[in-house]
Amino acid sequence: MLSRPLRTTFTLLAAAALTLTSACGGSDRVEASSAGDELAGAKLVVGSKDFTENIVLGKIAVQLLKAHGAEVEDKTNLGGTVPNRKALEAGEIDLYWEYSGTGWIEHLKKTEPIQDSAEQFKATAEADLAQNKIHWIGPTPLNNTYALAIRSEKAEELGVKTVSDVAELAKTKPEEVTICIETEFSTRDDGLPGLSKAYGMKIPKDHVSLLDTGVVYTETDKGQTCNFGEVFTTDGRIAALGLTVLEDDKKFFPIYNAAVTVREDTYAKYPALEKVLQPVIAKLDDATMQKLCAQVDVDGMEPGKVSADWLDKEGFLGSGGEG
Incomplete structure (x- = not known):
């Protein structure tokens, strides 16, 4: 998670990227011209990954761009990292939210975060633009990094507080080290293979369960399928389920600040994207994202309503308040 000084730095960084005019965003439920016409005539296709945070972020982009006059096709919940990136590169979508660590490790194939x-963020954005003509708009203050979590009572029973403790437990009580993860996490260099190598941790294949994102949280909470689960640090279910996040004491996981990735030709055609998106980007910190995700995953609200309500509350719909 970002420290308070770093969060402040990113908030200032995002704010500094704004033009002098404050831009307001919008929602599906307001007229397209209510927040401004900076993107009038633009036709944009927005994708997103298939987990709650990225879907909410995708819906925020859809509603915001519409409110500024763009004609937007909603292709959120498109799939995982690979389908979205391929769709972006192929011109099937114009933009989606990506994370700095993912860009660095997965797309740019760097081994050291x-x-x-x-x-x-600077290194990722500069390299991706130079090598792949992908422009990054951001970053958000939020850092949605991976972590290992365990139900709190079991953490106390086993005496684990860090990932190093888990690695030691794998040697002394291997039967206790069972883990629930997503399929993508099982193959990524910044996932379980890299984590196991960094910590010298050997986990038998039959101790690893591949599950959908939401099921990872519920099964980790139950403690029947697994004691440990792969989680996202901005996920509202961590607090709702009373899970304990273990410290990544060797700092293996990269920083994952979110940003909008857009093809350079699209960015050049619609430079107003920067001004429209940056005021919203500056507001998206860890606490905000945890609350928005919890409204979907804990309270059962639709991502589109959650994003629209938040944009409205923050004054990005052009109906009052300041962007």
């Missing part, structure tokens, strides 16, 4: 948030 940069531990400073601002430097990681």
